[in-house]
Amino acid sequence: MTAERQEINGIWHAVEFRRGIALFTFLAGFLSAGPDSLGEWAGSASAARAATTERVVANRFSGLAIEGYDPVAYFVDARPVRGLAEFEAAQAGVVWRFHNEGNRASFIARPDIYGPQFGGYDPVDLARGVTVAGNPMFWLVSGERLYLFARETHRDAFAAHPKAFLQRATSRWPALEEGLAQ
Incomplete structure (x- = not known):
């Protein structure tokens, strides 16, 4: 593998790792909301931005x-x-x-x-x-x-x-x- 491909491959893995962390954080927050508030949370997601x-x-x-x-x-x-x-x-x-x-x-x-x-x-x-x-x-x-x-x-x-x-x-x-x- 060339040095350039190794560098690109290393960057790709770092990006994927960060995406995985972001997804995990999002899901953890979503699931910790509890089943009673999930419907309300989903309905008010756009409301929170406004x-x-x-x-x-x-x-x-x-x-x-x-x-x-x-x-x-x-x-x-x-x-x-x-x-x-x-x-x-x-x-x-x-x-x-x-x-x-x-x-x-x-x-x-x-x-x-x-x-x-x-x-x-x-x-x-x-x-x-x-x-x-x-x-x-x-x-x-x-x-x-x-x-x-x-x-x-x-x-x-x-x-x-x-x-x-x-x-x-x-x-x-x-x-x-x-x-x-x-």
């Missing part, structure tokens, strides 16, 4: 609430509309963008009405007891309030039974909100 620790969901790199979409546009235009940098407002520790000055003024006057409920967290997940950031593309205005959802299926389930989800989400929100950073 969870955040802020009271209002914001992009951690840009600081923009709801990814820079105009919260008033959901009411006025009945669709998500990107806000513009020239129409910004700081509220609740994040930066909000608006499509025009009128939308900005409306939001500043009534952020409790136009801002997404539960700080932009998915109310279906809140009802389950977890905080998962809503996606500005999966939204619903219900009872004159804006709700953002992590998944389209959550929006559809909420639309079918808003009172049931809101009752559970509202009862769990204070404790969940307390655990979020200010």
